[in-house]
Amino acid sequence: MDIRLGNGFDVHAFDDSDHVTLCGVRIDHDQGLKGHSDADVAMHAVTDAIYGALAMGDIGQHFPPSDPQWKGAASHIFLTHAVKLAQEHGFAIGNIDCTIICEFPKIGPHSDAMRREMARITGVEHTRISVKATTSERLGFTGRGEGIASLATCTLVKS
């Protein structure tokens, strides 16, 4: 059995919009996230974890921020591409673990919806997908409410 481990990390700054999209779930909030795409920082970290496990670059190499085609794009496009690439190379996703770092919005009430949305996109059972959150105890840029950071780990399995 061939088992691969990948990690991903991403940061997006807040802007003055009225919602954020995290793991494909829209959360009304008094700020939004700036990005070339829909700025789904958590889904970007998960996508990069898959590319990392495959040792096939990163999200910006597959979907350059300089390409107008991806302006405002929904991030499920990027995640779907990474999953397809894994499948084409004979891998299935073993599990995904994602951590979202921010003071606000609170993630807990939305984490199950996020797991189910990523399960829908990836075709992976939601019991294999984890979405967690932490504050940074008011320290640093996340603590000052300047943006959201996210990190993710995934395993890929080829039997």
Ligand SMILES: Nc1ccn([C@@H]2O[C@H](COP(=O)(O)O)[C@@H](O)[C@H]2O)c(=O)n1
């Ligand atoms: N944006 C967030 C941040 C945290 N949580 C939940 O609160 C718990 C305590 O956070 P600490 O940073 O004080 O450890 C954390 O374990 C999460 O369950 C959240 O839902 N949303």
Ligand SMILES: C[C@@]1(CO)OP(=O)(O)OP(=O)(O)OC[C@H]1O
């Ligand atoms: C997702 C892409 C798409 O152009 O743009 P952004 O939304 O700016 O997100 P980032 O995490 O900076 O990753 C780079 C790009 O691939």
